[in-house]
Amino acid sequence: METFESILDAIAGVIWGPFVLIPLLLGTGIYMTFRLGFVQLRGLGPGLSLGLIRRSDEGSSGDVSQYKALATALAATVGTGNIAGVATAVALGGPGAIFWMWVSGLFGMSLKYSESFLAVRFRTIDKKGGRNGGPQYYLQKGIKGPIGALLGWFFTIAAIVASFGIGNMVQANSMSETAEMNFGVEPWVTGLVVAVVTFFVLIGGVKSISTVAAGIVPVMIVLYIAVQVWILVANFGGLGEAFVTIFSGAFTGTAAAGGFTGALVIAAIQFGLARGLFSNESGMGSAAIAAGAAQTTHPTRQGLVSMTQTFIDTLILVTLTGLVITVTRAYEQVDANGEALTGVNLTSTAFNIGLGTEQSNLGGILVAICLVLFASTTLWGWSYYGERAIERALGTRSILPFRLVWVVMSFIGATIPLSVVWTFxxxxxxLMVIPNLIGILILSGLIARETKAYLTFDPKLTATQAEIDEGLAHEPGYQAWRAEEQRLDDEVGTITGTHPSIKQGAKRRG
Structure with a gap:
């Protein structure tokens, strides 16, 4: 087992080292940021307004509203990465890792926009009439020939494998560990509850998942933010020093202090970017799968709405968690065995120090409640991602077996030790990121061209479908997408029996 773990560690070190994903993620994010004219800055306000305030595009095609698509993506993204992932990054890379998580989030917004744009631009439907989008489709449809097919299938297989790691077993295990540590609940009990609840949530597919997510996500995010803001206000005098520690650690490393073992600059970069991706999933292509089901009048509009998910996840939630850990200097604490704290234990300790509740463990209990909520919604959201990938590979008949296996694996994940699952x-x-970023680079010209055309016409995202049709009448990219959407609507009508010709035939027969 130790040999296997060392092999996995070596592979992860290469993938997340200075020669593979770090330059690919940063390079692609920076390139798309400039190619799209800093879309994450100029499009953030309109995206937040459409996704969180107006919440939908009237008269558009799709399965769920833009808000529900955003809630599903947030449900899958806001998870253990925001609690345990941030803490692990700080424990291994020092407070400077927080800066590199910010970098991951800032440039990752352009990646999240790009992949969500493509998910809508090249989406299709399944045999039941549901809208499907994501890298498993747009890589093959957007990039013609064997290269597109290879990238699409590579992503599909990687997404299926990854869904059971990041999306299922990691989340279930985190819940069971937290429940046992804070409430004395046996892991098998947590596993059984998680499995039963997950089963009932998954029965209704994306509409059920998005409805549950739309109700839970705002509550859990507001709760988590409120507690952390309280801590930061109570420790306001130390915020300046905390920011200095973060910025200095990002470029000079962090010296050892107390129980903290210190960290080199490369560790801050590596773990900051790796855990940043684990938290916001920008560049992975996962959230694009949820975006592909959204009701929207233009790919740009859904791209901007989806982009706000990275802003909320990383530039708000990750920042707050990182600041709480840094301002309380919890990363310098040790456990009963004299070892440095990491993961949930580190975040819980930071909350207890910040709230002054070391004796009652109120901070740890609040972290436990937030983690259970975060991990539950992540498990449900990622089930949809895995389901779409397995449907792409094996067809719609594979969906029900996949859901049943997913439920079983959530129980197993909650009841067995997972020492290697984080590395896995x-x-x-x-492996999901690599084909997706290659595809974004290849399709960057199309993304930039059609984004510019739309935002020049409607920068505030207020135009109606009719106004968009008229205003972009001479844009070939939009016309091609609009014609395909109308064709898909006709197919959906035929599948569901709602096509006008079918209704008219039924009336004549009546």
Whole structure:
């Protein structure tokens, strides 16, 4: 087992080292940021307004509203990465890792926009009439020939494997460990509850998942933010020093202090970017799968709405968690065995120090409640990602067996030790990123051209479908997408029996 773990560690070290994903992620993010004219800055306000305030595009095609698609992506993204992932990055890379998580989030917004744009631009439907999108489709449809097919299938297989790691077993295990540590609940009990609840949530597919997510996600995010803001206000005098520690550690490393073992600059970069991706999933292509089901009048509109998910996840939630850990200097604490804290234990300690509840463990209990909520919604959201990937590989008949296996694996993940699953998840995540970023680079011209055309016409995202049709009447990219959407609508009508010709025939027969 030790040999196997060392092999996995070596593979993860190569994938997330200075020669593979770090330059690919940063390079592609920076390139798309400039290619799209800093879309993450100029499009953030309109994207937040459409996704969180107006919440839908009236008269558009798709399965769920833009808000529900965003909620599903947030449900899958806001998970253990925001609690345990941030803490692990700080424990291994020092407070400077937080800066590199910010970098991951800032440039990752352009990647999240690009992949979500492509998911809508090249989406299709399944045999039941549901809208499907994501890298498994747009890599093959957007890039003609064997290269597109190879990238698409590579992503599909990697997504299936990764879904059971980052999306299932890691989340279930984190819940069971937290429940046992804070409430004395046996892992098998947690596993059984998680499996039963997951079964009932998954029965209704994406509409059920998105509805549950739309109700839970705002509550859990507001709760988590409120507690952390309280801590930071109570420790306001130390915020300046915390920011200095983060910025200095990002470029000079962090010296050892207390129980903290210190960290080199390369460790801050490596773990900051790796855990940043684990948290916001920008560049992975996973959230694009949820975006592909959204009701939207233009790919750009859904791209901007989806992009806000990275802003909320990394530039708000990760920042707050990182600041709480840094301002309380919890990363310098040790456990009963004299070892440095990491993961959930580190975040719980930071909350207890910040709230002054070391004796009652109120901070740890609050972290436990947030983690259970975060991990539950992540498990449900990622089930949809894995389901779409397995459907692409094996067809719609594979969906029900996949859901049943998913439920069983959530129970197993909650009841067995997972010492290697985090490393395994890093590897699987990386294998999803590589084909997706290659595809984004190849299709960058199309993304930039059609984005510019739309935002020049409607920068505030207020145009109606009719106004868009008229305003972009001479844009070939939009016309091609609009014609395909109308064709898909006709197919959906035929499958579901709602096509006008079918209704008219039924009336005549009546």
């Amino acid at each position: 998840s890093d590897i699987a995540n990386g």
